[in-house]
Amino acid sequence: MPATKEEIAATFGEVVFRYGYRRASVDDVARALHISKQTIYEHFGSKEGLYRGAVELWATQQRRRVESLITETSALGRLAEVTAIAFADARRGLAENPRADAAEPSEIVAEVNERVFGPMLRDLIVQGNQAGELHVQDPEMTAAFAMAIGVEAVRMMRHDQSSRPEEAALDALRRLVAGRVE
Numbered sequence: 001m002p003a004t005k006e007e008i009a010a011t012f013g014e015v016v017f018r019y020g021y022r023r024a025s026v027d028d029v030a031r032a033l034h035i036s037k038q039t040i041y042e043h044f045g046s047k048e049g050l051y052r053g054a055v056e057l058w059a060t061q062q063r064r065r066v067e068s069l070i071t072e073t074s075a076l077g078r079l080a081e082v083t084a085i086a087f088a089d090a091r092r093g094l095a096e097n098p099r100a101d102a103a104e105p106s107e108i109v110a111e112v113n114e115r116v117f118g119p120m121l122r123d124l125i126v127q128g129n130q131a132g133e134l135h136v137q138d139p140e141m142t143a144a145f146a147m148a149i150g151v152e153a154v155r156m157m158r159h160d161q162s163s164r165p166e167e168a169a170l171d172a173l174r175r176l177v178a179g180r181v182e
Contacts, residue, residue, distance in 0.1 A: 026040050078124050
């Protein structure tokens with residue numbers, strides 16, 4: 001049975017995660033799925049199109065997964081929970097793929113995080129504002145700051161996997177959305 005468009009995108013995402021975009025090839029996907037490169041190009045048009053498809057698929061799946069895990073009822077609780085899920089994912093990724101020489105996550109991980117966690121944080125801040133629980137004047141900028149805090153915390157984890165920057169990052173997020181910066 002021929003591979004589906006989703007299977008092709010998912011397989012390319014795995015290859016990019018493992019080797020990076022530049023080293024990933026359409027040949028890798030064709031070999032893994034026992035299909036022709038022509039089949040891949042019929043679905044995606046180009047390697048760049050295949051990459052966009054992989055990112056979109058992974059981001060959609062990740063957002064659904066994270067949303068299904070949220071149990072908190074308060075705005076601040078949901079923000080903290082989403083942030084904790086992101087850190088747990090980062091720790092799991094580091095444990096599963098310990099690349100000590102990698103200073104940064106693969107480009108696909110970074111792009112999926114930007115498409116999932118940034119918008120989720122912004123949406124949760126907006127919802128908190130609408131519910132009267134938060135009073136954030138610029139949800140977009142606040143979400144960007146929260147993402148930067150998270151990226152730095154994960155960078156610290158990557159540099160020293162025994163470090164525990166999560167609590168400091170969560171505390172900074174709480175202060176950021178509460179409007180108290182000390």
